Amino acid sequence: xxxxxGQPTEIIVYDDPAALAEAAARAIAECAADAVxxxxxxxxALAGGITPRATYExxxxxxxxxxxxxxxxxVFFGDERGxxxxxxxxxxxxxxxxxxSKVPIPAKQIARxxxxxxxxxxxxxxxxxxxxxxxxxxxxxxxRFDLVLLGMGVDGHTGSLFPGSPVLKEVFRPVAAxxxxxxxxxxxxxxxxxxxxxxARVMFLVAGAEKAKVLKTVLNEPTSGLPAALVHPVQGRxxxxxxxxxxxxxxxxx
Numbered sequence: 454x455x456x457x458x459g460q461p462t463e464i465i466v467y468d469d470p471a472a473l474a475e476a477a478a479r480a481i482a483e484c485a486a487d488a489v490x491x492x493x494x495x496x497x498a499l500a501g502g503i504t505p506r507a508t509y510e511x512x513x514x515x516x517x518x519x520x521x522x523x524x525x526x527x528v529f530f531g532d533e534r535g536x537x538x539x540x541x542x543x544x545x546x547x548x549x550x551x552x553x554s555k556v557p558i559p560a561k562q563i564a565r566x567x568x569x570x571x572x573x574x575x576x577x578x579x580x581x582x583x584x585x586x587x588x589x590x591x592x593x594x595x596x597r598f599d600l601v602l603l604g605m606g607v608d609g610h611t612g613s614l615f616p617g618s619p620v621l622k623e624v625f626r627p628v629a630a631x632x633x634x635x636x637x638x639x640x641x642x643x644x645x646x647x648x649x650x651x652x653a654r655v656m657f658l659v660a661g662a663e664k665a666k667v668l669k670t671v672l673n674e675p676t677s678g679l680p681a682a683l684v685h686p687v688q689g690r691x692x693x694x695x696x697x698x699x700x701x702x703x704x705x706x707x
Contacts, residue, residue: 535640
């Protein structure tokens with residue numbers, strides 16, 4: 454499949470969520486090894502959600518745990534809820550419980566968003582500054598992640614980029630504080646599209662029959678305006694890893 458920017462889109466369907474998670478974990482390990490070989494470190498942005506959690510749990514177990522170059526891995530978060538790091542709905546807490554606390558990654562190489570901050574806008578700016586410091590980007594340059602992991606909601610949102618949000622049109626800020634009125638926790642933080650689309654690879658993990666209808670729209674109608682349909686790595690690779698239930702309404706080349 455060719456996306457709206459003329460770039461090839463890879464779609465791979467697995468029998469069930471467990472097989473999807475296993476394949477995603479292997480893909481992350483391979484991406485990490487390639488990145489370290491190419492430029493000495495692996496820069497990854499994690500996603501929240503049920504499917505990513507299962508993936509992280511597999512990465513934390515043998516044999517993939519031993520294959521990961523943890524000493525050369527830097528972890529960021531593509532989005533976060535406006536909650537403290539020990540809150541049940543914190544993306545950081547989920548990733549820490551499932552993966553980060555179980556592997557030998559240096560603590561200084563894990564950059565969480567301060568969801569508990571009293572000033573969300575300041576916290577977003579602070580996180581954007583941390584990107585610049587780690588990637589050593591100059592003013593106006595975008596960080597180039599080796600891998601950005603994303604999920605997708607039943608409304609087509611990805612990260613904390615929701616339909617109709619003014620942040621969908623953001624072209625300058627790498628990280629934004631957003632208010633999602635329909636969400637259980639309205640205060641959110643998210644990477645903006647310039648950062649996502651600057652990545653070397655973006656990988657969606659999508660499972661469940663409830664995602665089938667919106668997935669069909671996202672993949673078949675690139676001008677739908679749904680946030681997930683606006684992900685087009687400019688000079689990168691876009692991959693959708695799906696379970697069979699989520700892919701039920703689309704045609705995938707054999």
